Amino acid sequence: MTKTLFLGIIGVGGVGNAFLEQLGRLPTPPKLILLARSSQTLLAPSPGYSPAIPIASWDKATENESLVKCGALTPAEMVDYLGRAPGPTIVVDNTSDLGLAEAYPLFLRKGISIVTPNKKGFSQNLGLWDDIFAAATEGNALVYYQGTVGGTLPVLSTLRDLIATGDEVIRIEAVLSGTLSQLLGTYMPGSGTSTESWSSLVARAREAGETEPDPRDDLDGLDFARKLTIIARIIGLRVTGVDEILVESLIPVELRSLPSSSEGVEQFMNQLAQFDSRMYEAKEAAQKQDKVLRYVGSIDVPTRTIKVGLHQVVKNSRIAGLVGTKFVSMYTKRYKETPLVLEGGGGGGEITASGLIADLLKVMERLG
């Protein structure tokens, strides 16, 4: 690694924070020249792109007189600034912003590589997916997005290796929502029992920061469906988008019209208890079969069926034992009888960030 590499970071939330912390501990991090938060952007002054933003003290860097401060930049403005840096440049998108993801082709065509856990660019319409990879080829840039699915769990790279070496995926079974895995593993443990109601569990997890600020963003299953969309595309299925996935939402149908506002969240949390009996009935039905409830996704390649939803799974099975853990099981032409299994890590900022750092290091290795 001899060339100087340049880095832009967009978004400094929980993952972004952990990412910056781990970035600062790399032996030779790239030069940080752009740091964008929702309404302010910090830049190394052009045309020299020096001094860089100090990674260790990034949160105090706004006080640094030699750096440029400005408001939010448009993607096109960021591309313009980063595209002129005097060396290979990488941008890390730590947001979940669709608008930004739609601009990936702009970055890539300018030769700016992308590392991101933002699922939007890869699970939206196929046109965007195709354009991202065409742009990467044209711009001779790289796109690494392992963080969209499994943190440091090497789901995408393992699938890519299988495909590249001529294997064929037949079926995938997965638990890819750490939050739903935690909630259901607690509601109905693989061994032992629990009497807590579903709504009380959800409320408690929300207070502990274990769900999204709006728990409906976990319960609707869409985030999980986006991950399956990405996996399906990697194994060669031309999935049009999340709309093609059969998603069983855990939001009671009566509550689906509540507004997405913060008021709507409170109304949802207040009314959820009225539907506790439904989850309880599902639990009872599973219990009778000596099974437990889990929120599971699957991709069946021969029938092109992709779905996520509540399943009764055998006690003592691998999936029954999960509490908050992610799990992917891959049946392929070569792994026919015993699948290739990856398991671990319920997400969380630190683990997601380390997946990003691992991707960043690979991009640096290839660009440097």
Added chain:
Amino acid sequence: MTKTLFLGIIGVGGVGNAFLEQLGRLPTPPKLILLARSSQTLLAPSPGYSPAIPIASWDKATENESLVKCGALTPAEMVDYLGRAPGPTIVVDNTSDLGLAEAYPLFLRKGISIVTPNKKGFSQNLGLWDDIFAAATEGNALVYYQGTVGGTLPVLSTLRDLIATGDEVIRIEAVLSGTLSQLLGTYMPGSGTSTESWSSLVARAREAGETEPDPRDDLDGLDFARKLTIIARIIGLRVTGVDEILVESLIPVELRSLPSSSEGVEQFMNQLAQFDSRMYEAKEAAQKQDKVLRYVGSIDVPTRTIKVGLHQVVKNSRIAGLVGTKFVSMYTKRYKETPLVLEGGGGGGEITASGLIADLLKVMERLG
């Protein structure tokens, strides 16, 4: 990938065969210019290094008049030939030859990259290990050796990612002998029972080609110990070699002085039944605890204890359920309560070869 890449293959056994078959199906394989078997070598004629050896019909290539045929080359001669190829060159070592592994630094210092499942270079003395990586840096060459431990199971790359991103491994538990996993999973299934004697099982597995030609090479645990040595070194333990691993051999002590000749194998197979009662007693003891016997390895980082041997493991546990499958469980600073788990594939030529192809593709990506 624009540059022409050149490839040498040493060793065409079961893995080598499957490797060549998969290589032939790559969209843009490198130019095959050296193919070495035990006593004969096939070369593309220098100085043009053209025509290349046809990959699809490599086994008939000796009849090809335009190729050079000669006897076995020394490593130094191969380095000399490969080092003059007019582009980046990769050598795939499909042997388990220590002599060849000791010559890796020669290859690497000449800028020749290495892809191999040969454990010898990475599990022998630390001096060789250090020299290999120093030579790679000096020669600006790459060494990929994922195939030494887990085929397409991304054990080494996952560990490397964890370490590179600042995580610390605390403990590893593993089942890394597909053969012993198969034998013990059959001798004492996780559910159900079996009454077959140990010696009859071993004989049957040998006949089916599921053990090494000399089953003692599986039963002595050394191959597994070599894998643990490699893992231990990757996570930062300066292990001197296999001698530092506590290995419980499954070869009865009375039979350890039998010669390694084919006569010795037959004597071993004939006498093994005399010691069936020992395995049976171990089985009975486990049964009494409601446990099963498995051959398990572990690395405990704080106490620097590395061992492989027969263990009683709880029925219904992950490890108890394995029959012929490999398994690695990693407890780290970040994966503290629920480990990161990789599982799958008992080896076999096709899966080992696909791990090599995956490594080769990564090397091609970085060199091309």
